[in-house]
Amino acid sequence: MRPDDIEKLKELNIFRGVKKSTFDRAIAPSFLQSFPTGTKLLEENNSADFLYIVLDGLIEMSSSSNGDDTVIEVLAPVNLFILAAVLNDDVCLQSARTLTAARILMIPASLIRELLGDDQGFMKAVVFELASAYRRTVKELKNQKLRTGVERLANWLLKEERSQGGQRQVLIPYEKRVLAAYLGMTAENLSRGFAALSGEGVTMKGMRIDIADVPRLRDFAHPSPLVDDEEPSMRHE
Structure with a gap:
């Protein structure tokens, strides 16, 4: 991983104020992969095995029902997705695919849950990220309905x-x-x-x-x- 990638990651809400040992433990076993345009990263209703962090590229978050598809969000760097599914050890409510060539860091979901109990600063950062995500969702609902x-x-x-x-x-x-x-x-x-x-x-x-x-x-x-x-x-x- 490049030094500038490390600095980008440290600016994410979930890594602000965490112990250095927590950050190192999260990064050490993670996978950094490059994907071409159009790669399906995950399917909705499948288990969340990783927390995904977008370092480069654009990611489409989408969902489908009865043959209809919709785009819920487009994520740019540096951003993360399916945190709630990771924390709940539940299935994903959205699918994800690359809209451009992308570099994605994948942190094992079980490790994220483990770190919550080991670092109060990490737990606080995760709560802040979830609150921010909730507020973004409310804003998007207002945008769509009003x-x-x-x-x-x-x-x-x-x-x-x-x-x-x-x-x-x-x-x-x-x-x-x-x-x-x-x-x-x-x-x-x-x-x-x-x-x-x-x-x-x-x-x-x-x-x-x-x-x-x-x-x-x-x-x-x-x-x-x-x-x-x-x-x-x-x-x-």
Whole structure:
């Protein structure tokens, strides 16, 4: 593992404030693997054998029922997934696959549960991470239930424009069908959404979106800190 990988891991909520021995015990038996685009990492309703940490790449978290599929979340580095299933020693409620080439650290689930009883700092960090995940879920539910599809798209564009450098331009980082599913829209409605936003200065050229007037788009989207703000990281003590 590269030195910068170690530093990335130490900035994760679940490793902030933990004993050095706890961190070392978690990392020593773990597997760091590289996966190509489109690799299925896990299937929902299967047991959680590992805690997954994304070091590079994008991961699609999805679910299906009666032939219908949806994208629940898209994870970027550095992030983790299926912590709750690991802690409960239960099945996964989501499937995961790589949207791009990715490097993933896999920590044995049984080790995570063991470390909880050995380090109070680790237990506190895990509780903080679970609380943050719960708040993100509530925000996403509010986004889905209180906004139209076009409003969700507009707010996604604003968030991506900031994260991609604030240059009034967004490059869609994955297939448009994935974006549509994540926003709770069909592919056709996503196209209509972009067409509707053309009146707010948004133009699409392939995978590139140009935003002529960010304040104008913001006035249309009405972003809210209770929906759109990122959750804070755990403070170092």
